Amino acid sequence: MDIIALIKDLINKIVVVSWLLFLLTWIIGWAIKGAPIPSSKVRRVGQGLIEDAIWGAFWVAIGTSIFWLITYISSALGTAMPNPPTPQLP
């Protein structure tokens, strides 16, 4: 069970880091987009960062529910998983 504890620990850490990274990326994205540089290329980079960050935030927020859904559907189809493991989010 040690390896499962290790993976759970890793998941928790990565979730925290990705929330922080989302904030950071969002801020950087807006900073680049809003910078007084009259270059559409730079602005597009900023726009891309914001979009990616929001996608990331969306997936972090919805992740647990999706895994729950997958296990729910599979067990409804007739599997006998012991009990669907749900990751504990911070």
Add this chain to the structure above:
Amino acid sequence: MTTLLIAFYLAILTFYLGVLIYALPIPLSGLKRWGPRLINDAFFIAALTSSIKLIIDFTDYIRSVLGGDWDNFFFLVKGVMIFRSLFILALSSTIASATKILPGFSRVVSPYLNILTTSLYFLTLMYFLGVVVYYGVATLSSLGVTLMAIPFRIARNAGAFLLSFALVLYVALPLYPHFLSLLVLPLPRTSLNLVTVYGDVKNFLGHKIYNGYLGVKVGEEYIGPARLGIDGRMAIFIPRDYMDKPATIYFDVSGHRFYTNVSGEPLATLCKYTFSVYMCRIDIEVKGLIHYSKGIALHIHPPPVSVDNIYETSNSVILTLTADTDTKLYISAVEAYTINAIIVDGVKEVNVDMYKAYEWNWYGIKGVTYVIPLSSGHHEICIEFDVKSTEDLEPSVEDLYPGKLFQRDISLLEILDFLSSSAYLDIISSILYISLLFSASYGLSKVLGGGARLRLTP
């Protein structure tokens, strides 16, 4: 189950790693592409993990629809393995006798013996694969899924191969008998139509007999004597058309033919486990015989008796028994033995000639039978003897059955047919089938590990 749990958590980890890469403020498209890829992988693996039992049940269903049966498969492979082993044993013992008649025979037969041995190797491989897959399909497939679940697709191909290997072999290995019968069809029927009759030999008291000779009488034809194999296993080759005629099996030692439980019955009706018409298991129970060892036999008539102990040394046999009625103990020994004394219940009798009943000739070996009358009740009997020479205790190899069979009427060409067909069947078909299965599982692993990705995210 632990591996599946690990796989599931690894999938979740992969998912969050994908999200982390999404959220990274580094606008490199090569790096960013890993985000959606990892998220896809995670969903795929999670679905696979939670439905692995469903998948295995489904493969089981496909297997039963296609007509595969694991019990049948194991039975066939084990049976053919026993058949080949017995044939190899018989052939190598034949070499010993045939070289006396035809020098150089062993050089001719040895290559065929090698072919048969190789075919035995491949059968063992099939059997081993079958055991591994039959008992380990859940373990193998969950291990495969776990390998697939490692983030960044490090072991994805290996895991996919393991999973598809387990699934494909689980479906298709039990279909091997069908494949084999497909290959057998175009072969010419060999006229070497021999059935192997094999089984254990016990005496009427239920004690196992470890050496001795057996013979089968079918009509006027006497097939035998055939020496018992290693560990007292009987193996006699009988022409197939004799199987349906009434036959009597004798235990043929020390100038006597002892009746067994098979008397005047067609052997084909007595076979246990008839999975092949060329294999027949019959367990033999020898009537009246108490003990046999190297040309000396102890038997009793009438038989209601229980033997408590038999102890044998190099120059004596000690026997304790309880007889229900008045009975007679027979000691049949070949000439190489000199009986010095017979001690019954502590009374020593040195003049053994008073017990001497009759003489006999057992395939060229002369011998004497002594008869000791016993009253009902408990007795302890000790027989002391000397052995003049260790030779001429039992019939020589030329008089034994497999040797006689090959001296008789079967041409070498028929043996060639038999050898080539068995080599063709066992070696080629097992290699062919295993390689077919491997390429099928490679294809499935390509599908699982390469192409089949869920396109969920942009």
